Amino acid sequence: MITLLDYGAGNVRSVINALESFGEKVVLVDSADDIGRADRLVFPGVGNYGAMMQILRQKQLIEPLKKYILADRPFLGICVALQALFESSEEAPDEPGLGFLPGRVKRFTTELAIPHIGWNGIKVQQPSRIFNGFTGEEKLYFVHSFHVEADNAADILTTTDYGYEFVSSIQKGNIVATQFHPEKSGKAGLRILENFLDSSREAIIPQSCPETTQLASRIIACLDVRSNDQGDLVVTKGDQYDVREKGAVRNLGMPVQLAREYYEQGADEITFLNITAFRDFPLQDMPMLDVLKKTSKNVFVPLTIGGGIRDFTDRNGKHSTALEVASEYFRSGADKISIGSDAVLIVEEVLKTGKATGMSSIEQIARVYGNQAVVISVDPRRVYVTSPDAVSHHVIETTVPGPQGEKYCWYQCTIKGGREGRNLDAVTLAHVCEQLGAGEILLNCIDRDGTNSGFDLELINAVKEAVTIPVIASSGAGSAEHFLEVFSKTDAEAALAAGIFHRKEVPIGEVKNVLESQVEIRKG
Numbered sequence: 114m115i116t117l118l119d120y121g122a123g124n125v126r127s128v129i130n131a132l133e134s135f136g137e138k139v140v141l142v143d144s145a146d147d148i149g150r151a152d153r154l155v156f157p158g159v160g161n162y163g164a165m166m167q168i169l170r171q172k173q174l175i176e177p178l179k180k181y182i183l184a185d186r187p188f189l190g191i192c193v194a195l196q197a198l199f200e201s202s203e204e205a206p207d208e209p210g211l212g213f214l215p216g217r218v219k220r221f222t223t224e225l226a227i228p229h230i231g232w233n234g235i236k237v238q239q240p241s242r243i244f245n246g247f248t249g250e251e252k253l254y255f256v257h258s259f260h261v262e263a264d265n266a267a268d269i270l271t272t273t274d275y276g277y278e279f280v281s282s283i284q285k286g287n288i289v290a291t292q293f294h295p296e297k298s299g300k301a302g303l304r305i306l307e308n309f310l311d312s313s314r315e316a317i318i319p320q321s322c323p324e325t326t327q328l329a330s331r332i333i334a335c336l337d338v339r340s341n342d343q344g345d346l347v348v349t350k351g352d353q354y355d356v357r358e359k360g361a362v363r364n365l366g367m368p369v370q371l372a373r374e375y376y377e378q379g380a381d382e383i384t385f386l387n388i389t390a391f392r393d394f395p396l397q398d399m400p401m402l403d404v405l406k407k408t409s410k411n412v413f414v415p416l417t418i419g420g421g422i423r424d425f426t427d428r429n430g431k432h433s434t435a436l437e438v439a440s441e442y443f444r445s446g447a448d449k450i451s452i453g454s455d456a457v458l459i460v461e462e463v464l465k466t467g468k469a470t471g472m473s474s475i476e477q478i479a480r481v482y483g484n485q486a487v488v489i490s491v492d493p494r495r496v497y498v499t500s501p502d503a504v505s506h507h508v509i510e511t512t513v514p515g516p517q518g519e520k521y522c523w524y525q526c527t528i529k530g531g532r533e534g535r536n537l538d539a540v541t542l543a544h545v546c547e548q549l550g551a552g553e554i555l556l557n558c559i560d561r562d563g564t565n566s567g568f569d570l571e572l573i574n575a576v577k578e579a580v581t582i583p584v585i586a587s588s589g590a591g592s593a594e595h596f597l598e599v600f601s602k603t604d605a606e607a608a609l610a611a612g613i614f615h616r617k618e619v620p621i622g623e624v625k626n627v628l629e630s631q632v633e634i635r636k637g
Contacts, residue, residue, distance in 0.1 A: 115310070116151035118142045118178070118194075120168045123159020123482055126446045128191070130410050131296040131306050145177040153310070154181060157296070158193030159443075160482040162218065162259065163205025165193050175211065182213050182288055189309050190290030195283065196261055198290055204259050214283065215264035223276025225328075226583045226606055228258040228485040228552050232381060232635040233281075234326030235271040235293075240316035241284050243308045249319030251301040252329055252635045253293040254415060255281070256448070256485045258552075260292060274326045297415050297448065299376075300637065329635040330600045331607035332624055333382040333585065334375035334614050338368045338401065346400055348615060366615060369407045375614065376412040378621040381635055383412060384555075384609060386451070386490070387420030399438075402445040409446030418442050419451025419490050419555075423474060435474030436481065443482065450478065451555060453490040454528035457535055460545045464537075469549055479550030484582075487553070489546040492531050493524035493539035493572065494559040507540035509575050524558075524572055531559050539572065544579045554580060555609065558588040563612060565591025573603040585609050593619055593627035600632045 115137050119125045129139050132155070142148055156178075158165055169175050182188055182198070196202055199210045202218035210218070221227050232252040237244055260279040263269050270289065273281035282291040289309065295302035308314050336348045348366045372383045385408075387401045401418060408416060422439050426432045439450045452474060459473045469476060479487045497515030501508045506523040514520060524539040543554045556576060558569040568586045577584050583606040586599045590610040599608050613619040628634050 114138045114140060114152060116140055116142060116147060116154050118148070118154060118156040118174070120165060120172065120174070123157075123486070124409075124416075124443045124446060124448050125157050125159065126406070126444065127296045127409050127413065127416075127448075128155065128157045130446075131303060131413060132310075134303070135307055135310060137310065142174070145173055148174065148177040148181050151181065151186070153187040153189075155189045155191070156194040156197075157191040158195070158197060160193065160486065161204065161480065162193055162196055162202045163208045164481055165197065166205065166208040166210070169197075179211055179213065182211065185286040185288065187309075187312070188288045188290075189306075190288075191294060191296070192257065192292060195290035195292050196259065198283065198288070199261050199263070202259060213288070214268050214285065216262050216268075218259050218261050220259050221276065221279075225276045226581060228256060228483075228582065229260075229275045229328070230256045230485060230553060230583050231331050231606060232298075232329040233273050233275065233293075234323050235273055235281055236278075236322050236326060237271050237318050238269050239267075239284060240318050241270055241289065242312070242314040242316045243289060243305045244319055245308045245314045245317055246304055247301070247317075247319040249321035250323070253291075253295070253298040253301060253305075255293045256415070257292060258484060275328060296413060299413055299635075303413060327633045328606075329381070329633050330605075330628065331381040331585075332379075332596065332621055332628075332634070333384055333607055333609040334372075334380040334621065335384045335386060335587070335609045335611040336368050336371055336615075337386050337611060338404065339387070346404065368404050371615070372408045372416075373411050375621060376414055379625060379635070379637065380414060380621050382415045382417065382607070383408070384417040384419070384451070387418065399441070402441060405442065405446040415448040416446055417449040417451055417488055418447040419453060419488070422450050422452055422478075423455045434477075436477045439474070439478045439482070439486075443486070449486050449488050449553070451488040451490045452551075453492065456489045456491075456546055456551075457526045457528050457537060457542060459549070460542050461535065461537055463545055463549070464541075473549060475546060475549040475551055479552070484550050484552035487551045488555050488585075489543065489551045489553070490555045490557065491539050491542055491576075492527045492557050492559055494527060494531070494534070495522045496525045496534075497522045506538035507575065507579075509571055511571055513571070524575070527559065540575050540579045543576045543584075547580045547582050551582065553583045553585065555585045556587055561589030564589055565613070567591065567595040568599045568603075568608065570599065570602050573599065573605050577604050583607065590619075593624045596624050597627055597631060600628065 270282040270284035295305040497519035
């Protein structure tokens with residue numbers, strides 16, 4: 114039996130699903146006594162360090178947790194739970210940690226994009242059974258803006274490089290904690306969990322150890338999900354956002370099944386975009402919640418969900434905040450949420466008033482779950498102009514002239530599935546959203562959607578220059594070479610595609626085969 118400390122924030126469903134996949138029974142901590150009775154304790158810390166420590170204190174779990182750890186009983190901490198083992202964190206200076214290990218938590222100081230999101234390697238420093246069966250070349254999934262600085266080198270289990278070398282896991286006796294997420298690290302991560310559960314396995318140092326680890330460029334499979342005319346949820350794909358063909362919604366498969374297939378093919382992440390409004394559904398009956406719950410049982414890579422994450426009042430008059438909606442998605446298996454049209458409206462209000470309220474969905478969700486949990490999905494289209502001074506927006510010089518030979522353009526933000534243009538450009542939107550707390554930008558170019566003509570490199574470069582958070586390229590991929598082009602000619606951290614995967618025109622494996630010799634990727 115496994116005891117899991119779920120303090121009420123973030124996606125713990127995937128951890129439970131992974132542990133149960135090995136036939137284990139998982140019980141949740143309801144009280145301090147549950148920690149004392151645990152044979153093996155798993156603590157999946159998710160989100161903000163300060164919020165986590167406050168909740169642990171409110172629930173009177175700090176002292177029982179310290180007692181358990183100091184007794185050297187089997188313990189696995191994940192992500193923020195690793196950081197909690199140390200004395201303090203720059204993320205919340207007034208919130209002391211558990212103090213089990215000497216050291217502190219610091220924000221990354223690097224010119225690379227922060228948060229550190231994606232698949233990176235590890236350099237093993239001491240024998241551990243959790244790496245039994247590892248070659249040393251595996252990549253594991255990270256998503257964080259802060260890392261630990263351990264005072265005692267003997268506590269360090271692995272290090273990883275991101276601008277500089279940082280501690281990516283620790284081990285002291287029976288206490289193991291990782292900055293990476295085993296439950297989101299595919300087969301390699303499941304192996305770590307399985308090794309932790311079996312205390313009889315030999316502690317090893319893998320034969321191979323990279324001199325320097327590298328972050329992989331991510332390949333993301335996107336599933337646009339909506340109800341068809343019969344009311345069934347299907348994966349569809351539009352051409353410049355038109356999802357109907359001969360009057361009927363294109364049906365390219367069932368979302369749970371397709372997500373599983375893409376996971377098996379090697380997708381680094383799966384994104385669900387709910388493009389049906391479902392305005393009248395009570396929160397507990399949102400159809401995508403069930404999709405996430407079923408998908409997370411068999412898909413152990415990160416899941417992002419977008420669409421409908423806003424304040425709304427259901428048909429019964431019950432009001433739900435965007436934070437409450439996001440919380441339900443996280444509890445159902447999502448790791449990140451994506452905000453689209455609402456982000457445009459939020460930024461318009463910030464620019465109008467000159468200040469943030471602290472109450473927008475972006476700010477609230479980032480404050481509770483961390484910046485890395487908030488993705489901004491931007492749906493821009495090109496607007497050509499005759500000169501850089503023709504509008505007040507961010508204008509670029511383009512190599513793709515307009516219909517009248519115009520050499521300049523700006524990228525107009527749209528809402529309502531691209532149906533309504535706004536007086537706001539994508540570069541400004543991305544910049545303001547980063548300031549509000551977003552951790553990643555997903556760039557969908559309407560002009561390229563469904564064209565198979567390649568990603569809009571000019572759009573990607575313009576936004577990358579304006580932000581310091583990771584950027585995902587989307588819209589226009591028609592071949593594996595287009596992925597190579599976007600990673601070679603821009604600094605995008607990830608690239609997303611939908612139609613070419615759904616129609617089986619370009620398998621994910623083919624994309625990675627083309628990239629392998631020239632771009633750092635995750636294999637397997």
